[in-house]
Amino acid sequence: MKHEKLLKTILKKTTYSGSLKPKQRHISASSFNLEPMQLYLRYQHGDISKEDNFNESTLGSIFQLGIDSILSENNQFKYAIRREITLGNNWSVSGEIDASDEDNKYIYDFKLLNQRGYDNSIKKQSYISNMSIYKYLFQDYNEFFLFAINKQGKSIKSPIYSIIDVTDKLWSWHDTEQKLLDITNNIEYWIKDPDSIPECNIWEYGKDKHKRPAKCSMYCSWNQVCPTFQSRDKASNYHVLKNLL
Numbered sequence: 495m496k497h498e499k500l501l502k503t504i505l506k507k508t509t510y511s512g513s514l515k516p517k518q519r520h521i522s523a524s525s526f527n528l529e530p531m532q533l534y535l536r537y538q539h540g541d542i543s544k545e546d547n548f549n550e551s552t553l554g555s556i557f558q559l560g561i562d563s564i565l566s567e568n569n570q571f572k573y574a575i576r577r578e579i580t581l582g583n584n585w586s587v588s589g590e591i592d593a594s595d596e597d598n599k600y601i602y603d604f605k606l607l608n609q610r611g612y613d614n615s616i617k618k619q620s621y622i623s624n625m626s627i628y629k630y631l632f633q634d635y636n637e638f639f640l641f642a643i644n645k646q647g648k649s650i651k652s653p654i655y656s657i658i659d660v661t662d663k664l665w666s667w668h669d670t671e672q673k674l675l676d677i678t679n680n681i682e683y684w685i686k687d688p689d690s691i692p693e694c695n696i697w698e699y700g701k702d703k704h705k706r707p708a709k710c711s712m713y714c715s716w717n718q719v720c721p722t723f724q725s726r727d728k729a730s731n732y733h734v735l736k737n738l739l
């Protein structure tokens with residue numbers, strides 16, 4: 495392919511380096527909000543590589559690499575700091591913050607969003623849970639900010655960015671630990687009894703006019719190893735995909 499070298503170079507640099515291998519008792523801040531089946535498949539198969547796929551997360555990574563490069567010019571700021579703690583049930587939890595202000599002990603989580611995501615950013619519970627896990631891992635920091643950027647930029651009238659203080663919205667250290675123990679204990683249970691895994695909610699808003707699953711087939715990187723997805727009629731999936739194109 496004509497541009498293969500360029501694309502592969504970009505994808506290699508932007509693939510998340512902390513990806514999980516199979517059978518690791520480990521949860522990350524970013525995987526905390528996955529559906530039960532996704533958490534189970536993540537344990538069984540690891541993070542399925544997206545290295546050959548230029549997707550939404552590639553854009554986010556390109557943006558983050560730009561931020562890293564800019565902040566590296568000033569000693570007050572650090573970026574991409576990763577920490578890990580082992581819980582009482584021997585599962586480990588990790589999180590990597592986007593940026594910190596070391597003078598003031600602030601943590602920033604950057605979000606590159608479309609208009610709808612930008613408008614809803616303050617209400618999004620998954621951002622609060624991510625940041626609560628950062629607070630759990632980074633107890634020596636004082637304040638936590640969501641740095642929401644509206645990528646529609648000049649084409650809109652509303653602000654292009656907001657820096658939202660979420661410190662008071664975050665869970666307590668104790669509550670976060672309990673939620674992490676609960677979710678990892680649940681994964682242990684699902685590993686022993688896969689039949690008990692609840693169906694993904696994503697199916698509910700991903701059905702086409704014939705009530706066939708749609709969004710999930712395009713959405714989740716575990717679809718090729720997912721028993722729920724695989725048990726659906728492949729022909730119907732073909733029609734769903736065709737309708738979506």
Ligand code: SF4
Nearest residue numbers: 694710714717720723
């Ligand atoms: S493929 Fe669908 S059902 Fe399976 S884990 Fe992904 S979202 Fe859930």
